[in-house]
Amino acid sequence: xxxxxxxxxxxxxxxxxxxxxxxxxxxxxxxxxxxxxxxxxxxxxxxxxxxxxxxxxxxxxxxxxxxxxxxxxxxxxxxxxxxxxxxxxxxxxxxxxxxxxxxxxxxxxxxxxxxxxxxxxxxxxxxxxxxxxxxxxxxxxxxxxxxxxxxxxxxxxxxxxxxxxxxxxxxxxxxxxxxxxxxx
Numbered sequence: 001x002x003x004x005x006x007x008x009x010x011x012x013x014x015x016x017x018x019x020x021x022x023x024x025x026x027x028x029x030x031x032x033x034x035x036x037x038x039x040x041x042x043x044x045x046x047x048x049x050x051x052x053x054x055x056x057x058x059x060x061x062x063x064x065x066x067x068x069x070x071x072x073x074x075x076x077x078x079x080x081x082x083x084x085x086x087x088x089x090x091x092x093x094x095x096x097x098x099x100x101x102x103x104x105x106x107x108x109x110x111x112x113x114x115x116x117x118x119x120x121x122x123x124x125x126x127x128x129x130x131x132x133x134x135x136x137x138x139x140x141x142x143x144x145x146x147x148x149x150x151x152x153x154x155x156x157x158x159x160x161x162x163x164x165x166x167x168x169x170x171x172x173x174x175x176x177x178x179x180x181x182x183x184x
Contacts, residue, residue, distance in 0.1 A: 069125020080147025
């Protein structure tokens with residue numbers, strides 16, 4: 001069982017480290033902070049310059065914690081939060097299946113994170129080496145709840161900022177004097 005948990009943690013964790021590195025550093029075909037911030041702006045997560053590094057750090061750190069088996073429920077929270085935000089902003093309108101850019105893969109990653117918070121990282125982990133007993137149903141439910149709150153909170157804050165930006169632009173336009181056409 002410990003080998004299976006190690007493989008699961010390494011695969012999922014290191015994939016998230018890679019996704020975070022795409023966003024943070026632009027490596028392995030990623031767009032870096034500027035490109036990710038622009039994309040986040042386009043999907044209503046404003047300001048993108050705040051949301052891009054936050055998402056990148058959550059993926060990078062959450063993935064590293066899972067891969068190492070260190071503070072596993074915290075890593076799970078970070079992964080779940082990013083997956084919830086991705087579902088709400090990009091994938092939900094596309095249905096279930098990943099072939100149509102749906103929520104399938106996001107659900108698999110979130111479920112994996114919840115399961116790891118529940119069963120623990122196993123004996124071949126830093127949680128075990130440091131004698132941290134951070135697993136069980138309570139930890140799994142706490143990770144799920146905190147991840148959902150974090151993901152929904154990120155999306156709501158980004159959308160509120162986007163609305164305020166649009167409202168502020170409209171107010172600034174309304175305050176400007178109207179152009180008078182002198183050719184009448």
